[in-house]
Amino acid sequence: MSKSLINIAILEPSQIITEGLSNILLKTGTYSKIFKIDSLNEFNTKLFGSQIDIAIINPNQIQNKLKEFSLLKKSLPNTLWTGLVYTFFDQTLLAQFDKIINITDSPESIGELIHKIKNADYHSVTGNEIEQLSEREIEVLKLLIKGLSNKEIGDKLNISIHTVISHRKNISQKTGIKSQAGLTIYAISNKIVQIEDYLT
Amino acid sequence: MSKSLINIAILEPSQIITEGLSNILLKTGTYSKIFKIDSLNEFNTKLFGSQIDIAIINPNQIQNKLKEFSLLKKSLPNTLWTGLVYTFFDQTLLAQFDKIINITDSPESIGELIHKIKNADYHSVTGNEIEQLSEREIEVLKLLIKGLSNKEIGDKLNISIHTVISHRKNISQKTGIKSQAGLTIYAISNKIVQIEDYLT
C-alpha cells in the first residue's frame, strides 16, 4: 500500500470533534481526503466504491449494529477500522476495531497512525464472545446495582429470595466477579446500565 | 456589555476538541479571540489582566480544585463560566458553572451562546459546596470498590477493622449513599477511581 493520498472516513456525531480531528489530520502533512459521514450504512451508499484507508468511528455508532459492522469489515478488508474513544466503552465493543485512538491523544500520535497505514497492512480481527447473562440474570443484576437487597429484589420480581440468591450465584460464576462493586463496573462497562441514570 | 470583540478562554486537555471548538467559534461570525490554556491558574498568570468574556472549561480541570475555582469566579465576576461536557460528570461539579455546553451541541447552539453574551449580563453563581471526603476516607473507598472486605481494608491500611467501619460510616453519612453499588457509581462519577482500571 504505497499511495500518497489517503482517504479517511469519520463517523462521529459531535461536530466539535469531527472538526478538530479533521484539522489535526490535515495538519499532519500527509495528503489525505476526509469524508464525514453520519451512519454506518453510508459506507455502502455515499462512499460506495471509494477506497477508504482509514475509518474513524465513534464506538457508539456500532453499538447494537455489530453484525452490520462485521459485514462491513469483511466487504472492506483493506480499511483500518479505528475506534475514537472519549469515554469508557465496553471492551468487547472496542475489540471490534483494529485500532483505538483516544480523544486526548496528541496530534503527533495521530500523525503516526497515518504514517503507519502508508507502510503496513492491517488485518481485521473479530472480537471474542463473552459469556452472556440470561435475561433474568440481567434483571437481577440491574436491581442489585440499585442497591436492593436479595429480599427486595425477590419482592420486586415476585420470586423468592432463594431464587434471587441462585441467580446471583450464577451471575458470579459466569462473570467471575464476586463483589457488588465489581459487578457494578461490569454492568456499566457492558452497557447493562447507564451510569447517567444513577446520578442524582 | 456591548462590545464586538469577545475574549474566550478554553481549558481542555484534548487538542482535538480544542481545535474543533475554536474552529466552530470562529465560524460563528462573531469577532472573538481565543486563548488556549492548560490549567486553572493560567487565568492568574498568562491571562492576568485580560477581560475574559467566556471561559470554556473541561469539568475535570476543576475537580479537586473547587476552592481555587470559587476564588477565580469571584475575582472574575464578568466572565461566563461554561462547562464543556463530553461524558458524565458529577452533577454538583456541573453546578459550579454558569452554563453547560455539550460536545454534541450543534455549531448553531454554540453560536447562540456567543450571541447571548453580547447582549446580556451574566451573574456568576456560587455553587454549593460538596461535602468533601477526607483523604483517609477516599483511601478506604478505593479499596472498598475493589471489593475488599472491611478486614482486608484494615490489613492493607494497617488500621483495625473498627476504624475501617468508622470511615465507612462517615462516608455513608457524607454521601448519603449506603450501598456499595451506589458508592461505586459515586466514585466513578467523581473521578475518585477510573473505570478503565477495572476493565480486565
Added chain:
DNA sequence: AAAAACATCCCCTTTAATAGGGATAGAGGG
C-alpha cells in the same frame, strides 16, 4: 483559645450475604 474535623479504636445487636449442599420443571438443540 475554642471549635470543628479527622483518625484511631472499641462494644453491642440485628440483619444480610456467602458458600456449601440440594431438587424440580420446562424449553431448546443435537
Added chain:
DNA sequence: CCCTCTATCCCTATTAAAGGGGATGTTTTT
C-alpha cells in the same frame, strides 16, 4: 430422546455488614 440451560425453590452454617452507641488524641480552622 437425551442433554444442557434456565428458572424456580429450599436448607444450614458461617461470615460480613449495618446501625446504634461511645472514647481519645491530633490537626486545622475560625
